[in-house]
Amino acid sequence: MSVGFRMRTPLLPDFPRPLVFAHRGLSVMHPENTMASYRAARDASIPGIELDVHLTKDGRLVVFHDDTTKRLTSDSVPDYRIEDSDYALLSSLDIGSWKGPSFAGERMPLLDEVLDEFGKTQYFDIEIKSRTVGDAGLEGKLADAIRRAGMGRRCIVSSFNPFALRRFKGLMPGLPTAIIWSRSSELYWFLRRGEGRWIGAVDVLKPQQSLFRRKRLLAALRRPLLPWTVDTEADAERVLSFGAAGIISNCPEQLSAWR
Numbered sequence: 430m431s432v433g434f435r436m437r438t439p440l441l442p443d444f445p446r447p448l449v450f451a452h453r454g455l456s457v458m459h460p461e462n463t464m465a466s467y468r469a470a471r472d473a474s475i476p477g478i479e480l481d482v483h484l485t486k487d488g489r490l491v492v493f494h495d496d497t498t499k500r501l502t503s504d505s506v507p508d509y510r511i512e513d514s515d516y517a518l519l520s521s522l523d524i525g526s527w528k529g530p531s532f533a534g535e536r537m538p539l540l541d542e543v544l545d546e547f548g549k550t551q552y553f554d555i556e557i558k559s560r561t562v563g564d565a566g567l568e569g570k571l572a573d574a575i576r577r578a579g580m581g582r583r584c585i586v587s588s589f590n591p592f593a594l595r596r597f598k599g600l601m602p603g604l605p606t607a608i609i610w611s612r613s614s615e616l617y618w619f620l621r622r623g624e625g626r627w628i629g630a631v632d633v634l635k636p637q638q639s640l641f642r643r644k645r646l647l648a649a650l651r652r653p654l655l656p657w658t659v660d661t662e663a664d665a666e667r668v669l670s671f672g673a674a675g676i677i678s679n680c681p682e683q684l685s686a687w688r
Contacts, residue, residue, distance in 0.1 A: 437632040438605040440653045440674055441552055443582055447687050448675025450477035450554050452658050453494060457680045460501070460525040462492050463535040467547055473682040478547060479554040482540050484567040489516040490540040490574055494558070501527055544578035553584035554655070554677065556609070557593045564596055572600040587635055589616060591625030598630055607633035607655060612640070626652065638664055641671065662686055
């Protein structure tokens with residue numbers, strides 16, 4: 430056995446290919462990362478859900494994408510930073526009205542609530558939202574939540590942050606992890622080509638789908654691929670023909686390529 434070789438954890442081996450994840454739920458027609466968006470995905474027979482988790486000031490795992498509340502609340506509401514706010518405050522905010530009056534009153538769910546309702550019917554891609562190199566406790570709480578819900582064979586954990594993934598892997602080595610990347614200027618320059626796969630010792634790769642247009646390049650990466658966000662028939666057909674294990678889409682119910 431060569432030095433540095435590590436047997437990678439299989440990617441959701443109990444489920445058929447391609448894997449299909451609704452990005453933040455069915456987020457085109459419903460408020461993203463809400464119970465409404467996840468119920469819509471389940472009702473549309475989308476087998477997987479992708480979501481994001483932050484750690485609140487009082488140590489709760491809340492499902493929300495952005496670092497602050499500004500984008501998804503009304504202009505009259507102060508801009509709260511998720512990590513600096515208690516869940517009692519965050520859960521009082523209406524994050525549905527911006528999508529339409531029929532969604533008024535949608536709230537930020539806790540991860541435990543989501544897994545409790547959907548953990549027996551869907552598989553999950555749980556994205557860690559953390560910008561810190563140090564241990565703030567998120568990964569430990571996430572491992573505990575996955576164990577409580579019995580989701581060890583029904584989810585993967587992903588992040589742009591390879592240090593968070595490395596910590597999580599130390600807590601749950603038998604659960605697949607995935608590094609995410611893009612060319613965004615918000616990402617450190619040394620992580621814009623997937624270099625975090627070595628730091629995080631990950632099992633799966635999650636590139637922005639537009640970065641990969643050559644089949645031989647995908648083969649060279651030697652890990653299962655889950656590109657995001659794949660929203661057109663042409664892109665779905667392309668990445669699946671290249672051998673992607675699945676897709677993450679804002680509108681998976683509209684794509685026939687995977688059915």
